[in-house]
Amino acid sequence: MTLLVSIPLSSPLGQRIAFVQHLMSMAVVEAVRTLPGYEDIELKVKWPNDIYYSNLMKLGGVLVNSTLMGKTFHILIGCGFNVANSNPTICINDLICEHNKRYNGRLPALRVDTLIGRSVTALERLIHVFQKEGPDGVLPSYYKYWVHSGQQIRLGGEDGPLAWIVGVDDSGFLQILQEGKDVVTVHPDGNSFDMIRNLIIPKHS
Structure with a gap:
């Protein structure tokens, strides 16, 4: 529809x-x-x-x-x-x-x-x-x-750092927690079919 x-x-x-x-x-x-x-x-x-x-x-x-x-x-x-x-x-x-x-x-x-x-x-x-x-x-x-409660992911690809999905931010993007670090917002890399597998942390100028 x-x-x-x-x-x-x-x-x-x-x-x-x-x-x-x-x-x-x-x-x-x-x-x-x-x-x-x-x-x-x-x-x-x-x-x-x-x-x-x-x-x-x-x-x-x-x-x-x-x-x-x-x-x-x-x-x-x-x-x-x-x-x-x-x-x-x-x-x-x-x-x-x-x-x-x-x-x-x-x-x-x-x-x-x-x-x-x-x-x-x-x-x-x-x-x-x-x-x-x-x-x-x-x-x-x-x-x-949702399916992501407590889900572990690799940032940026299979060899990327391990992180846990903790929720979405006020704009609807995923929030993740890397071990020993603060919660950050991540975006799809724009090229991958499976958005969850290739998340990236946007660079801020």
């Missing part, structure tokens, strides 16, 4: 526009996991814009294109998530089926139109909360659903 959202530049979200991709990923996860009975379906968010089954495989993603016209961001949000196609990896209804087998449950499979509607409604709510409370209004829920 593709959504068009307008965000005033002067608003809290307009000042932190990178958060839009995080909010959309969250909205898809919440569309499933806020349904009664579906709370434990292992749908999660991976920074910056992926939807995952646990920390194992991707089943959706978000692409955001923003254009500033005057004092308003006009944002095209492209979002795809696999609801019912078991190939080439896994789908949301597979997760529900596995959950039913494991816990002897009878949760029905979900429909594409239902999840699109619930995702759009969740995004509207998350934008409203962000505009009212800023990052603090949404980050507790984001951390509840």
Whole structure:
């Protein structure tokens, strides 16, 4: 699906526009996991814009294109998530089926139109909360659903220094902690397919 959202530049979200991709990923996860009975379906968010089954495989993603016209961001949000196609990896209804087998449950499979509607409604709510409370209004829920809690990474590549992901900053970028050092913000290197594997610490002049 593709959504068009307008965000005033002067608003809290307009000042932190990178958060839009995080909010959309969250909205898809919440569309499933806020349904009664579906709370434990292992749908999660991976920074910056992926939807995952646990920390194992991707089943959706978000692409955001923003254009500033005057004092308003006009944002095209492209979002795809696999609801019912078991190939080439896994789908949301597979997760529900596995959950039913494991816990002897009878949760029905979900429909594409239902999840699109619930995702759009969740995004509207998350934008409203962000505009009212800023990052603090949404980050507790984001951390509840993300895959990175306590995750170890190598900065800059496989031979880089070891660090731990500790959260995101007020602009939506990852924060990491290197042993014996302070928490710093990191960015993707701009060239790699797997953003988490090749993070860099930006140089400040």
